[in-house]
Amino acid sequence: MDSLPDRFDPWPPGVQPVVPTPGYPGTFTHSPAEAPIRRPAGRGQFTGPLDLDRKLPCDEMNLATPNPGRPAIGQLIHIAGRILDEDGRPVRGAVVELWQANAAGRYFHPNDTTRDAPLDPNFIGNGRVRTDAEGGFGFFTVKPGAYPVPTKEVWWRPPHVHFSVIGPASLSRLVTQMFFPGEPLNPFDHIFMAVPEAAARQRLLATALPPAEVGAGWLGFRHDIVLRGRAATPPC
Amino acid sequence: MLKPNAPLLPTPSQTIGPFFPQTFFQAGDNDLTRVSAAAAPSTRGERILLRGVVRREGGIPCVNAILEAWQADAAGRFRHPKDPECALADPDFLGWGRAWTDAAGGYEFHTLLPGGFTDAAGPRAPHIELAVMASGLMRTLFTTVFFPDFPGPNEADPVLAAVPAARRPLLLAQPDGEAAGCRAFRFDLQLRGGAETPFFVE
Numbered sequence: 001m002d003s004l005p006d007r008f009d010p011w012p013p014g015v016q017p018v019v020p021t022p023g024y025p026g027t028f029t030h031s032p033a034e035a036p037i038r039r040p041a042g043r044g045q046f047t048g049p050l051d052l053d054r055k056l057p058c059d060e061m062n063l064a065t066p067n068p069g070r071p072a073i074g075q076l077i078h079i080a081g082r083i084l085d086e087d088g089r090p091v092r093g094a095v096v097e098l099w100q101a102n103a104a105g106r107y108f109h110p111n112d113t114t115r116d117a118p119l120d121p122n123f124i125g126n127g128r129v130r131t132d133a134e135g136g137f138g139f140f141t142v143k144p145g146a147y148p149v150p151t152k153e154v155w156w157r158p159p160h161v162h163f164s165v166i167g168p169a170s171l172s173r174l175v176t177q178m179f180f181p182g183e184p185l186n187p188f189d190h191i192f193m194a195v196p197e198a199a200a201r202q203r204l205l206a207t208a209l210p211p212a213e214v215g216a217g218w219l220g221f222r223h224d225i226v227l228r229g230r231a232a233t234p235p236c
Numbered sequence: 237m238l239k240p241n242a243p244l245l246p247t248p249s250q251t252i253g254p255f256f257p258q259t260f261f262q263a264g265d266n267d268l269t270r271v272s273a274a275a276a277p278s279t280r281g282e283r284i285l286l287r288g289v290v291r292r293e294g295g296i297p298c299v300n301a302i303l304e305a306w307q308a309d310a311a312g313r314f315r316h317p318k319d320p321e322c323a324l325a326d327p328d329f330l331g332w333g334r335a336w337t338d339a340a341g342g343y344e345f346h347t348l349l350p351g352g353f354t355d356a357a358g359p360r361a362p363h364i365e366l367a368v369m370a371s372g373l374m375r376t377l378f379t380t381v382f383f384p385d386f387p388g389p390n391e392a393d394p395v396l397a398a399v400p401a402a403r404r405p406l407l408l409a410q411p412d413g414e415a416a417g418c419r420a421f422r423f424d425l426q427l428r429g430g431a432e433t434p435f436f437v438e
């Protein structure tokens with residue numbers, strides 16, 4: 001198992017979102033005021049749960065047709081990608097959780113009550129899978145709609161998909177969001193724009209696949225996610 | 237195509253937001269002593285309850301925050317190849333759990349009192365690693381829970397030593413009576429302001 005990471009460099013500059021985040025009021029009441037305390041990564045950081053599929057069912061990859069023959073409303077899409085580490089090595093067996101709004105921009109969640117956008121009885125909008133030997137994952141879903149955030153200043157979230165990834169080390173834990181290329185709301189989104197470096201924001205954008213590569217059933221997007229961590233002694 | 241070992245930059249963190257699916261949670265997700273919902277709990281150690289409240293600025297309870305716990309077994313071993321004693325680790329102990337806070341900001345984990353171990357940083361006192369995710373948090377927060385049972389090892393712990401002395405008590409769980417026949421410990425988290433919980437970065 002020499003493929004497991006045991007070296008964790010500090011986050012490169014410009015990658016992590018600015019906190020508190022301008023335009024996002026909640027970050028001003030939740031983000032710690034004190035600077036985080038730097039510590040060496042130890043055994044508790046290199047290790048993490050490797051067989052979580054026994055605890056968390058990892059078998060839900062079709063969000064678009066949860067009821068056979070009753071597709072969700074919206075543009076059917078397939079999102080495929082790989083989970084990699086900072087050495088570019090595939091992370092196999094990672095738990096990948098995805099959740100999103102429906103095509104009308106409404107979450108199937110009791111807390112999403114700020115407006116009466118319709119729920120879709122055929123769309124719950126969450127799934128969980130485990131990556132294969134190449135680090136690969138895939139979900140069938142629909143393209144989520146934009147939705148307004150209930151803040152004083154008008155703020156619409158662009159279409160986005162939430163990802164939660166549990167990798168092989170507790171320090172490789174990542175919660176992130178995937179955005180769609182070319183969306184006019186992207187440059188107005190406080191959460192997307194909280195990432196300082198344009199090149200780092202680019203890594204939050206999915207890549208639209210040429211339709212001919214995907215076929216007539218759905219639109220295809222590719223999205224790779226890179227977790228923190230590399231090998232202290234790279235295999236030669 | 238990616239070559240092996242081509243250096244890549246990590247994907248930025250984003251907030252978990254307010255809508256992490258409640259349907260992702262199942263009973264027992266906050267029980268570190270079971271490797272699956274159907275498995276019998278490990279009995280190799282002292283069963284304890286870890287509970288507390290997550291608050292934001294102004295002491296207001298943080299509803300719907302997600303906490304994930306990770307710890308060594310009662311003998312101080314991780315069932316993971318990066319632990320040199322991996323093969324001896326308790327096979328019935330998962331060491332991982334997930335909880336989310338209720339309307340009062342409360343959470344709880346069922347686990348075993350962890351054991352200490354020695355790694356490259358030095359002798360580590362028994363502890364539980366916690367990751368905190370919530371709406372309003374753009375980065376996952378990492379903190380560590382220590383126990384009042386081990387004053388000597390706590391004194392020698394290199395990570396606790398990195399925390400300014402005045403803030404170290406904030407990382408000690410407090411005895412909180414008994415629950416279902418086992419000792420309970422309280423560990424409250426203050427995300428911002430006041431007696432702010434120390435958080436770590438590597």
Ligand SMILES: [Fe+2]
Pocket residue numbers: 101157160162253255
């Ligand atoms: Fe969202």
